[in-house]
Amino acid sequence: MATDVRVVEGGLSPGQALAAFAGAHPAAGGIASFVGKVRPDDGVELLELSHYAPLTLPGMEALAAAALARWPLDGILVHHRIGQMHPGEPIVLVAAAARHRRDAFAAADFAMDHLKSDAWFWKRERRAGAWRWIEPRVEDHSDLKRWK
Amino acid sequence: MAVRLVFLGKLADLAGVPEQDLPAPLDWPGLLAALPGALGEAVRGEKVKLALNGRIVADKAALAAADGDEVALLPPVSGG
Secondary structure, three states: OOEEEEEEEOOOOHHHHHHHHHHHOOOOOEEEEEEEEOOOOOOEEEEEEEEOHHHHHHHHHHHHHHHHHHOOEEEEEEEEEEEEEOOOOEEEEEEEEEOOHHHHHHHHHHHHHHHHHHOOEEEEEEEOOEEEEOOOOHHHHHHHHOOO | OEEEEEEOOHHHHHHOOOEEEEEOOEEHHHHHHHOOHHHHHHHHOOOOEEEEOOEEOOOHHHOEEOOOOEEEEEOOOOOO
16 A cells, blocks of 8 residues: 555554554665654643544545655655644654655655645644634745645 | 534634534525624635535535535634
């Protein structure tokens, strides 16, 4: 299976997931991976990610398929958490396995840029007991334009 | 005989509930008429998208939902 795409409810274990992914692609010359964590910004106590099941997973699967079509990859992994998480916890894991490193780096970068601005997730954070929704960032949209 | 509305992100806060049922059939004017105040304002805005049974509605004004359909109200995503 070339793609491993999941919406993860509960904990994400990047080490375990990467070991399984490497095992599934023994012929790859390299694997590039990225782990996104909840940033320990001042006063953030908790982050909550919500999704809409009929759109979120299909959107992530389409993203993985687009990466496979664009670069010669052995496989791509996209795992994204939902629910509540604390600063320092992993929130997203992306990995690309390829014969050559540049394809793996590029595909992981491409997948992250799309997850940050073009995936069906809504995020809010709690500071001093008060929840606040996080609005889209302009930088995320300019990052996306790199791939047009 | 109902259409299920699903409110995502901050729209759920504005609605006060994550889901709500409205009588079927439901079109765009009917949807707006059923959503009071700030919620209706937000949904009217061009940044809020609609999905009908998991597919994005290209033209909100052309919404046509029947009994058993699910309409999701989607504010701008905040990124993963």
